[in-house]
Structure formats: C-alpha cells, structure tokens
Amino acid sequence: MRVGTIITATCVLLLAGLMLFGCGGEDQKPAATTKKEATPIRVGGLIDLSGPTSSVGVPYAEGLKGGAKYINEQGGIDGRMVEFDLQDTAYNVQQGLSLYKKMVNTDHVVCIQGFGSAVTEALVRTLAKDMIPNLSASYSAHLTDPKVAPYNFFIAADYTTQMRAALKYFRDNWKEERAPRLALVYPDHPYGLAPIAGGKEYAAEIGFEIVGEANVALNAIDATTELLPLKEKNPDFCWVGGTTPSTSVILKSAKNIGMDTVFFTNIWGTDETLPKLAGSDADGSYSNQAAAVYGQDVPGMKVIMELTGNEPQMTHYTRGFVSMLVMAEGMKRALANGELTGESLKTSLETLRDFDPMGLAPLISYFPDDHRPNMAVFLYTIRDGKLTFVKEQILERRAEWLGH
Amino acid sequence: MQGKCGLFFTTYEGEAQVFQSGFQKLVIGLFLVLLCVAPLILNTHQTSIMNLIFISVIGAVSLNLLTGVCGQISLGHGAFIGVGAYAAGQCSLHGVPFPLAILTGGLITAMVGMVFGVPSLRLKGIYLAIATLAAQLVLEYVFLHGGALTGGSNGLLLDPPSLLGFSFDSEGRMYFLLLFFAAASLLMVTNIMRSKYGRAFVSIRDFYLSAEIVGVNLFWYKLIAFGVSSFLAGVAGGLWGHYTGYISAEQFNIGLSISYLAMIIIGGLGSVLGSVFGAVFIVLLPEVLNALANTLSAFLPDISQYIVALREGVFGLVLILFLIFEPEGLAHRWRLVKAYWKLYPFAH
Numbered sequence: 001m002r003v004g005t006i007i008t009a010t011c012v013l014l015l016a017g018l019m020l021f022g023c024g025g026e027d028q029k030p031a032a033t034t035k036k037e038a039t040p041i042r043v044g045g046l047i048d049l050s051g052p053t054s055s056v057g058v059p060y061a062e063g064l065k066g067g068a069k070y071i072n073e074q075g076g077i078d079g080r081m082v083e084f085d086l087q088d089t090a091y092n093v094q095q096g097l098s099l100y101k102k103m104v105n106t107d108h109v110v111c112i113q114g115f116g117s118a119v120t121e122a123l124v125r126t127l128a129k130d131m132i133p134n135l136s137a138s139y140s141a142h143l144t145d146p147k148v149a150p151y152n153f154f155i156a157a158d159y160t161t162q163m164r165a166a167l168k169y170f171r172d173n174w175k176e177e178r179a180p181r182l183a184l185v186y187p188d189h190p191y192g193l194a195p196i197a198g199g200k201e202y203a204a205e206i207g208f209e210i211v212g213e214a215n216v217a218l219n220a221i222d223a224t225t226e227l228l229p230l231k232e233k234n235p236d237f238c239w240v241g242g243t244t245p246s247t248s249v250i251l252k253s254a255k256n257i258g259m260d261t262v263f264f265t266n267i268w269g270t271d272e273t274l275p276k277l278a279g280s281d282a283d284g285s286y287s288n289q290a291a292a293v294y295g296q297d298v299p300g301m302k303v304i305m306e307l308t309g310n311e312p313q314m315t316h317y318t319r320g321f322v323s324m325l326v327m328a329e330g331m332k333r334a335l336a337n338g339e340l341t342g343e344s345l346k347t348s349l350e351t352l353r354d355f356d357p358m359g360l361a362p363l364i365s366y367f368p369d370d371h372r373p374n375m376a377v378f379l380y381t382i383r384d385g386k387l388t389f390v391k392e393q394i395l396e397r398r399a400e401w402l403g404h
Numbered sequence: 405m406q407g408k409c410g411l412f413f414t415t416y417e418g419e420a421q422v423f424q425s426g427f428q429k430l431v432i433g434l435f436l437v438l439l440c441v442a443p444l445i446l447n448t449h450q451t452s453i454m455n456l457i458f459i460s461v462i463g464a465v466s467l468n469l470l471t472g473v474c475g476q477i478s479l480g481h482g483a484f485i486g487v488g489a490y491a492a493g494q495c496s497l498h499g500v501p502f503p504l505a506i507l508t509g510g511l512i513t514a515m516v517g518m519v520f521g522v523p524s525l526r527l528k529g530i531y532l533a534i535a536t537l538a539a540q541l542v543l544e545y546v547f548l549h550g551g552a553l554t555g556g557s558n559g560l561l562l563d564p565p566s567l568l569g570f571s572f573d574s575e576g577r578m579y580f581l582l583l584f585f586a587a588a589s590l591l592m593v594t595n596i597m598r599s600k601y602g603r604a605f606v607s608i609r610d611f612y613l614s615a616e617i618v619g620v621n622l623f624w625y626k627l628i629a630f631g632v633s634s635f636l637a638g639v640a641g642g643l644w645g646h647y648t649g650y651i652s653a654e655q656f657n658i659g660l661s662i663s664y665l666a667m668i669i670i671g672g673l674g675s676v677l678g679s680v681f682g683a684v685f686i687v688l689l690p691e692v693l694n695a696l697a698n699t700l701s702a703f704l705p706d707i708s709q710y711i712v713a714l715r716e717g718v719f720g721l722v723l724i725l726f727l728i729f730e731p732e733g734l735a736h737r738w739r740l741v742k743a744y745w746k747l748y749p750f751a752h
Contacts, residue, residue: 019686
C-alpha cells in the first residue's frame with residue numbers, strides 16, 4: 001500500500017512538473033556580450049552525445065564548442081557573440097525533431113550545427129520550410145543538391161566524392177600493366193550504402209576491375225567469414241565503409257587470414273583510435289579525411305592547440321571547429337549585407353569561393369545550385385600507429401555527380 | 405463495467421454506451437474542448453510534442469490490441485509502422501489524395517501484417533516473439549534495398565499532407581489532423597474490444613484451448629488481430645512520414661518496436677487508456693529529462709551532456725520499476741485513484 005502511495009505521489013509530482021514545464025522555460029537569459037547593446041547570435045547544436053555514434057559525436061561537439069569560443073574571443077561576429085546551445089539527439093529522430101522545434105520556435109536560432117544522418121535527413125524538408133541552414137556532419141551526396149536540400153550544408157566533400165578521389169589517387173599511382181582489382185566491404189546500412197553506387201561507377205570508368213563485395217555490420221566482432229571469399233579474388237585495393245570499430249575488426253581479420261591488400265576507409269572509418277583498436281594491423285591502411293590531424297603544420301592548428309591546452313584531439317574535433325568557422329564567415333557576410341536571418345545566412349554561404357578555414361580543411365565554396373563544399377579529400381595513411389598526411393586529392397566538379 | 409452508485413439503465417442501448425453517465429460525457433466533452441484550444445495556448449514546440457504523442461498513441465493502441473488484448477507478442481511493430489510510412493508515402497508521391505493514401509498505407513500494412521501473422525497459429529510466446537523479430541529484420545532489409553520503391557539509403561522525401569487544396573504545413577494544422585486520427589483510432593479499438601471480435605481476442609489471450617473449445621476459430625481471429633493492429637500501425641506510419649516529410653530505413657528499427665512495447669507495458673496491457681498513458685509517458689520522458697538538464701545547466705554548465713546520456717538508463721530503470729511495482733501499468737493506477745475519490749472519505 002505504501003508503495004502504491006509513493007507511485008501515486010510520484011505520478012502527481014510528475015504531472016505537476018510537466019505542467020510547469022509546459023508553462024515555463026520560454027525566456028532565455030542572453031549570454032554576456034562584449035557589446036551590451038549587441039544581442040547574441042543563437043546557434044543550435046543537434047549532436048549525438050549519447051547512443052551508437054557518440055564516440056565521434058562528442059569530439060565533434062567539442063570542436064564546435066571550441067570554434068564558438070574562438071569566434072567569441074576574436075570579438076564575435078560584428079561585435080555579436082555566438083551563443084551555442086548544444087543538445088544531445090542520441091541518434092534518435094524523434095528526439096532530434098523535438099529539440100529542433102524548440103530551438104527554432106522558442107529559442108529562435110538562426111542556424112543549426114547538426115551531426116548524424118538520421119536526424120539531418122529527417123530535417124531536410126523542415127529546414128527548407130523554416131529557412132534555417134543546417135551545417136551537418138552527415139556527408140551523404142544527395143544533401144549537396146539544393147533542389148533536394150536547399151538549406152543543408154557541410155564542410156567536407158560528400159562520401160561519394162571522397163571515395164572517388166581516393167580511387168583516383170590509387171589509379172594514378174598504379175604502376176602495373178593490368179587493371180587494379182578492387183573489392184568493397186561496407187555495412188548494409190544507409191551510411192554504408194551511400195557512396196557505393198557512385199564509387200563503383202567511377203571505379204569502372206577509370207579502369208578498376210571490381211572483383212567482389214561483402215557486408216560487414218557496424219557492430220561486427222569478426223569479419224573472417226566475409227573476407228575469405230574476397231581473399232580468393234586477390235584484390236589490390238579494398239574499400240572499407242564503416243566506423244572505427246568495424247574497420248579495426250576488418251583489418252584484424254584480414255591480417256589473420258593473410259590478406260595482402262591495401263585497405264582504404266571512409267571518413268568515419270579511421271581516426272586516432274584505430275591504431276589503438278587494431279594495433280599494428282592498422283599500419284599501411286589509408287583513409288579519407290576532411291580535416292587536419294592534431295599537431296599538423298597548418299595555421300589553424302596553433303589556434304586549436306592553444307584552445308585545447310595542447311591536449312591532443314581527434315580529427316572530428318577539427319571538422320567541428322571548421323564547421324563553426326564556415327558558419328561564422330557566412331554570418332559575417334550576411335551582416336555586412338543587412339540583417340542576419342536563416343535565409344540571408346544561406347544566401348551568404350552560397351557566395352563563399354575558396355574560403356580557407358585556416359588550412360584545417362580543403363578550400364570551401366558553395367554555389368546557389370551546388371552545395372558541394374569542394375571536390376577534395378585529404379588522404380592519410382597510418383604509419384607507426386600515427387595518421388600521416390599523404391596528399392590532398394582534388395577531382396573536377398562534374399555536374400552529373402551532384403547529388404550522387 | 406462498473407458505473408457510479410445509482411447508475412441504472414432501462415434500455416440495452418443505454419447500457420452499451422462507451423460513456424454511460426452524464427458526468428463522464430461532460431468530462432470527456434470538456435477534455436476534447438481543451439484539446440481543441442490547446443494549440444492556441446501551447447507554443448510551437450509544445451504543439452510538436454503533442455503531435456508526436458498523437459502518432460505514438462495510434463501506434464501504441466494498435467500494438468495493445470494485438471499484444472495486450474489478443475496476447476500475440478510482436479517485436480515487429482516498428483517495421484509495420486515503416487511499411488505504412490513507405491506505402492502511404494509512395495501513394496502520395498504518385499498523386500493519390502492524402503486520406504486515400506493513408507487508408508491504402510494502412511491496408512497494405514494490414515496485408516503484410518497478416519502474412520507475418522500466419523505463424524502465430526503454430527507459435528506462441530517467445531517463439532512468436534522471435535518470428536515477429538524476423539519480420540522486423542526482413543522488412544528493415546526491404547526498406548534499405550527497395551530501390552525506387554523505398555528510396556534505398558536515401559529514403560523518401562514527402563510533402564506535407566493536403567486536403568482539398570488545404571495544406572497541413574504547420575504544427576498547428578497538423579495537430580488537428582493527428583488529433584482526429586488519434587481519436588478515431590482510440591474509438592475504433594474501444595469498439596472492437598466491446599464486440600464479438602474483442603471478446604474472442606481476450607479469450608485467446610487468457611487461454612487458447614478454452615477459446616477453441618467454445619468455438620473461437622483461433623487462426624481466423626489471430627489473423628484478424630494482426631490485420632487490424634497492422635492497419636492502425638500503417639496509419640500511424642503514414643502520418644509519421646507525412647508529418648516529418650522524410651522516411652528512411654533507420655527510423656523503423658528494432659528500437660522503435662521496443663519503445664512501443666514499453667509504452668503498452670507502462671501504460672497497461674489490454675487497456676485503451678493505458679495506450680494513451682504509455683504514449684504520453686514515453687514521448688515526454690526525454691523532454692522532461694532535457695528540461696531538467698537545462699534547468700540544472702544554469703547552475704552546473706555542461707551537466708546536460710551527462711544527464712541526457714543517462715536517458716537510456718532512465719528508460720530501462722523506469723521499465724523495470726513499472727514491471728516490479730505497477731505491472732498493470734498507469735491505467736491501473738488511474739483506476740485506483742478514481743476509486744479512491746469515488747469512496748472518499750471511506751476506505752472501502
């Protein structure tokens with residue numbers, strides 16, 4: 001009976017709390033600004049801080065926070081501070097939608113810094129309706145077509161472009177007479193499938209022989225079964241589309257069965273944790289990256305190292321930082337031309353031409369009819385357990401590749 | 405049905421009413437009026453939460469009909485909702501008017517649900533759970549590899565629903581559309597439960613052998629339960645797809661099925677009102693946690709990251725606590741509260 005009373009009381013309290021929640025929480029206190037009369041610029045962050053992608057979401061969010069801090073330390077945007085409201089979407093669409101609506105309708109943010117594909121893609125139509133740009137870390141090619149996703153931007157080349165660029169690099173450096181053999185390993189998952197069709201098409205175009213494909217899940221604990229049939233085909237190169245844990249499983253399984261292949265991975269498939277997970281098995285593998293690694297000799301890295309007190313950060317941090325820089329540049333241009341709104345920010349971002357994010361990422365341009373930030377990828381290889389820069393591979397900006 | 409003291413009937417029609425007393429009718433009427441004026445009081449964000457609740461109510465009540473009333477456990481409900489979303493979405497993309505698209509989506513889902521319901525004749529309990537889990541996995545694969553039918557990994561983009569040229573392109577407009585569908589679904593399930601079919605479902609749930617002995621055709625009624633439940637799941641899916649404007653395979657994973665099961669367990673198995681309570685509870689749980697995190701972040705910056713990360717844990721904890729202390733769900737607690745006030749100031 002006492003338990004029943006407690007439950008009843010809890011329910012009543014919860015109901016009361018909900019009513020309070022429903023009635024209050026409208027007014028936010030503005031952040032302290034350098035100019036008292038300048039209102040802060042509100043930016044919403046919809047990042048996966050928990051859930052399956054949180055291991056990369058958290059460093060990305062730290063990069064965004066670092067970027068906002070740096071912009072504010074530089075005097076803000078036209079004297080106005082960036083007020084960054086970071087919230088956790090937990091890779092959950094419903095949660096993301098709800099947070100987005102609060103940010104846009106209650107907090108009146110002018111821009112969203114997004115992250116995961118599930119939430120980013122679910123917001124495509126809503127963003128266009130609300131005229132709120134979203135700079136996300138979901139790099140699916142179809143989001144670069146303004147006819148499909150007019151308010152979506154990101155600062156890295158899309159997955160397919162990155163894959164094509166890596167393929168071009170390997171083809172250009174192929175010395176033998178015969179066609180290089182290519183195998184593809186990826187999870188049967190929207191992220192894994194995204195670059196496959198375009199990548200295979202381009203591989204065939206530039207003279208690769210595609211010898212086999214296999215599916216390895218993102219949560220796989222072994223990939224021997226999937227890799228053995230591929231080993232029979234003796235591929236020279238093998239694309240790995242996955243995340244760091246699945247890449248490490250694939251590389252370890254490949255080493256176990258004595259697979260002598262050059263593996264190259266998608267942007268989320270390799271980061272600073274891969275050598276820790278796969279040990280020496282990761283050595284010699286290549287990866288697509290879109291930002292400098294910690295400590296690299298580029299102007300922006302000094303800023304990041306200062307911000308982080310020389311505490312090494314993952315490459316995801318750098319991309320978050322760059323995403324903020326690009327947004328700030330768009331805002332500066334929008335304010336120079338008048339009022340800052342979601343719409344004016346979008347228009348301003350579309351005027352960026354070869355914007356240099358302090359050397360931290362390839363040069364960025366957006367066009368009104370083409371939101372591909374660039375056609376470039378930073379290729380890295382793992383040498384002695386460290387991500388080592390190889391080359392910035394640039395492709396031509398083909399019209400037929402837009403959105404594919 | 406227990407009515408209040410002094411309630412008696414002189415006609416069978418009077419006894420068969422859903423709301424038997426004048427007081428009940430008055431209260432439900434006031435509640436509906438309150439729901440109708442709510443969008444005027446609530447801000448857009450709160451209206452959007454209400455919209456998510458309405459969609460969840462339809463999904464929860466449909467699963468409750470199958471699992472709570474008929475006793476057929478289903479771990480594939482999330483996928484059935486997905487079938488409805490894709491089917492209704494494809495209809496809309498091909499120019500089918502919105503109400504017809506939702507209806508078609510529901511009917512297609514009902515057929516798919518019945519196909520996967522066939523094993524229920526031979527399978528019970530955990531075996532049926534695994535069979536429906538297989539349905540979930542098979543359908544997820546179809547969503548991802550459906551080519552032009554499902555948009556593959558890119559998904560489908562949909563326009564907001566429109567009816568006779570009137571576009572439901574705002575939260576407030578969607579609110580009334582979803583409210584109508586949620587109310588209609590609740591009424592539909594309530595009436596099914598009071599019919600011959602409802603009684604057959606309950607008899608199958610309570611003891612299938614007795615049900616068969618008294619002449620209930622197990623296979624037929626189980627199929628009907630799967631069909632009706634999937635139909636409503638399809639309607640919920642169609643509404644979800646049109647509400648968000650985007651459908652992708654990731655949205656209809658096993659997690660969604662589990663969260664609907666959690667709704668009906670927390671709300672109360674076999675209770676229409678429980679489905680509503682469960683849906684409200686599960687949709688509001690993350691909102692309350694976020695509100696809590698935001699309130700605390702005023703004193704402790706960055707706390708939100710830690711509190712919200714606890715969400716999964718809180719979700720599991722709430723489920724366990726309900727199973728231990730309130731196995732009959734919030735609907736049972738609601739009945740106890742009502743009984744208490746009916747008898748007040750006496751204990752019995």
